[in-house]
Amino acid sequence: MSVAKTRLLRLVLVLLVACPAFTIRVAAQPVWSADGRHLYFEGVVYERDGETGALTAKQRLAAEGAARVLAASPDGTNAYGQEDEHDPVGIHTWRRDPATGLHTLEQEIPDVTVTSIAVSPDGRNLYAGARDEQVLVFDRDQNRGALTPIGSAGVLGRVVYLVFDPGGQHLYVGSVVEGTRPALPRSRLVHFLRDRVTGALSAGDLVELPHPHLAAQNGPRAIMDPDGSIFYDVRSLIRTYVAARDPIDGTLTWLETLSRGVSAMSPDGLHLYGTFGRRIQRMLSQDLLREPEDLALLPPVTRFPPAALSMSPDGRHLYATEARGDAVRVLQRDASSGGLSDLAVAACTVVGTGAVNRNDFVKLENSGLYWHLVDLVWIFIFPLYYLLL
Numbered sequence: 001m002s003v004a005k006t007r008l009l010r011l012v013l014v015l016l017v018a019c020p021a022f023t024i025r026v027a028a029q030p031v032w033s034a035d036g037r038h039l040y041f042e043g044v045v046y047e048r049d050g051e052t053g054a055l056t057a058k059q060r061l062a063a064e065g066a067a068r069v070l071a072a073s074p075d076g077t078n079a080y081g082q083e084d085e086h087d088p089v090g091i092h093t094w095r096r097d098p099a100t101g102l103h104t105l106e107q108e109i110p111d112v113t114v115t116s117i118a119v120s121p122d123g124r125n126l127y128a129g130a131r132d133e134q135v136l137v138f139d140r141d142q143n144r145g146a147l148t149p150i151g152s153a154g155v156l157g158r159v160v161y162l163v164f165d166p167g168g169q170h171l172y173v174g175s176v177v178e179g180t181r182p183a184l185p186r187s188r189l190v191h192f193l194r195d196r197v198t199g200a201l202s203a204g205d206l207v208e209l210p211h212p213h214l215a216a217q218n219g220p221r222a223i224m225d226p227d228g229s230i231f232y233d234v235r236s237l238i239r240t241y242v243a244a245r246d247p248i249d250g251t252l253t254w255l256e257t258l259s260r261g262v263s264a265m266s267p268d269g270l271h272l273y274g275t276f277g278r279r280i281q282r283m284l285s286q287d288l289l290r291e292p293e294d295l296a297l298l299p300p301v302t303r304f305p306p307a308a309l310s311m312s313p314d315g316r317h318l319y320a321t322e323a324r325g326d327a328v329r330v331l332q333r334d335a336s337s338g339g340l341s342d343l344a345v346a347a348c349t350v351v352g353t354g355a356v357n358r359n360d361f362v363k364l365e366n367s368g369l370y371w372h373l374v375d376l377v378w379i380f381i382f383p384l385y386y387l388l389l
Helices: 003-018 362-388
Strands: 038-041 044-048 055-060 068-072 078-082 091-096 103-109 114-119 125-130 134-140 147-154 158-164 170-177 186-193 205-207 221-224 230-236 239-245 252-258 271-276 279-284 293-297 306-311 317-322 328-332
Touching: 068 114, 078 114, 103 147, 114 158, 125 158, 125 170, 158 221, 170 221, 271 306
Parallel strands: none
Antiparallel strands: 038 044, 044 055, 068 078, 078 091, 091 103, 114 125, 125 134, 134 147, 158 170, 170 186, 186 205, 221 230, 230 239, 239 252, 271 279, 279 293, 306 317, 317 328
């Protein structure tokens, strides 16, 4: 090998090592208040216009850090989550004023690290998935929303989702068990029976998954249709397990595996929505084997495709959140057909805090691209030009 080729090879290796690695930040799942007036996303409370679907930033829950709301009470008086998603210690209870939409911190339970929260449909109990392989059980004061610990139930692995049936008697807990190699974790699903008087959980029954593997960072999660007859275990953007659920004993029977993810469901349970790149796809719950229909191509208002879809409780609007940044696109939805309105750039509403912080850093990172261009010129182009001459 010639000296010039050797030098060029060394330069290429140095370039590969020196190039910064870009990491994709997993977006939080949006949470709705019970009346659909407020959306919690990335530590900000947004007020929703019921007619147009437009979102207006109402309040930031934490003065410092990036708060994360994991659940809202069914009576609409409380939101539960963490004050700082980067240091997720403690369960915070915010009290919501339905008239003004303002939230005040009601309670903080320290020394508890949770990954997911679910409030029972009757609002009497709160269940939190802890990182120490437990489901913590709390009694909830239905006047103030304050929590009192009353017990726990063991779960193997890190809890990633908690889903109730409509009646509140069955709790489904998804967890991830790290294997011998971190890149190959295994997923588990446990079914608990809940005592609707005391809130206690019975011994959990392990539900066998069709393929117990975790396919993506921002999963898994679960969706149940309004009558509780169909259970969707969403492994990733390209994998969903569909099960029929017995309404009496709550057992699951796996029906099929979809080669696509399900991100949102209409309130009537007839239409399912997922994303493929920048495309939003619609599926019919009664005919899941049919190829999904591409409704529209999201305009490139921002750099990253949507990470999650969220349906307003009334089903009139669909919201697409980004995998990076704090942008939310608002889409009009036809309640009868499930179709989406024209997705021209003018029809999309992008909301954000505007200020540069660790929760909204896209503007700062874009300005840093200039220095990457400088690196490209002086590390690669100039030496290559020297070697060629």
